[in-house]
Amino acid sequence: MDLKVVIEQLSKLIDPSQTVIDITNIATLNDGDDFLESKSPIVLSIVNIEEDKTQKNQSVYLRNTVDETSISRYTQPTQHLIISLLFSSYNTDLSKYLDGIDKLKNIIHYFQLNKSFFYKNDHSEMIDYATFSAKTDVEKEDYEKVTTEFVSLSMEQLNQMWSYLGSKYMPSALYKMRLCTIQNTPTVSEKVVKKIGIALWENNPHNPIGQLESNEFES
Numbered sequence: 001m002d003l004k005v006v007i008e009q010l011s012k013l014i015d016p017s018q019t020v021i022d023i024t025n026i027a028t029l030n031d032g033d034d035f036l037e038s039k040s041p042i043v044l045s046i047v048n049i050e051e052d053k054t055q056k057n058q059s060v061y062l063r064n065t066v067d068e069t070s071i072s073r074y075t076q077p078t079q080h081l082i083i084s085l086l087f088s089s090y091n092t093d094l095s096k097y098l099d100g101i102d103k104l105k106n107i108i109h110y111f112q113l114n115k116s117f118f119y120k121n122d123h124s125e126m127i128d129y130a131t132f133s134a135k136t137d138v139e140k141e142d143y144e145k146v147t148t149e150f151v152s153l154s155m156e157q158l159n160q161m162w163s164y165l166g167s168k169y170m171p172s173a174l175y176k177m178r179l180c181t182i183q184n185t186p187t188v189s190e191k192v193v194k195k196i197g198i199a200l201w202e203n204n205p206h207n208p209i210g211q212l213e214s215n216e217f218e219s
Contacts, residue, residue, distance in 0.1 A: 001144065002123045003083070006177075009126035010085075010117065011044055014110050020103050026088050027165045041091050041100040042107065047165065048084035052178060080179055084151070088172040101171055108173050111148055118143040147178045 007023060015021040022040035029043065087107050089100035118132040119125075121142050132143060151174040153161065162169050 001119055003081075005123050006083075006119060006126060006146070007044070007046070007085075009119075010177075013114075013117070013126070013128055014107055015042075020106075021087075026086060026090070026170075027167055029090060029167070041089060041096065041103045043088045043090045045086045045088065046083060047086045047161065047174070050082050050084075052080040052082050083177045085148075085175045085177055086172055087175070088170045090170055104171055104173060108150075111150065111173075111175060115148055117146045117148070119146055145179060148175045149178070150174070151176055 011021045011023055012018065020040055021042045021044050023044045026043050026045040026047075087104060089097075089104045091097065091100050114128050116129045118127050118129070118140075120127075121144065126146070127143075132140065135143075153174060158169065161174075
């Protein structure tokens with residue numbers, strides 16, 4: 001999963017005209033340089049990247065529908081990430097403060113209606129649930145599910161967040177985006193185990209008299 005594509009596609013889903021959301025680091029907008037000023041009322045920033053520990057024990061094996069005698073696996077397990085996305089109402093023109101608040105409300109409303117998204121494995125697009133549900137079962141196999149949830153922060157947590165961002169408080173909405181997967185390791189092929197043999201001996205394995213049990217199991 002390409003994180004850059006995910007963020008860009010998500011922004012386009014929320015803001016099809018691409019006039020409301022500006023993807024940039026909110027921490028830089030107070031540096032006093034004119035070129036850092038956002039031209040849009042809403043700034044989208046990644047404020048944290050963490051590992052989803054609930055997805056830690058995942059299989060490294062892949063389904064092989066072509067050759068049933070072999071199986072593919074990644075050399076390293078897939079890493080599942082949780083991305084914290086901050087939508088902030090920011091505008092250097094103080095007279096447009098309420099305009100930014102209204103745009104922020106629209107973003108909250110969008111996520112209230114759309115909590116699940118689907119990312120295509122070829123990194124070409126991310127779509128909402130309505131578009132995904134209209135696809136065939138075969139087409140759906142090419143997509144991974146991405147979910148978002150609103151994060152409510154206490155006053156203390158808000159103070160800590162804006163402090164480490166090095167900025168003063170701005171009206172904002174924080175969302176956690178789950179199942180952003182990272183997997184760039186190569187795959188290797190292994191033979192599928194079809195038959196297992198077992199032989200138990202009491203003393204000398206070379207003496208057939210001491211054999212206790214001998215069986216073969218097929219999968």
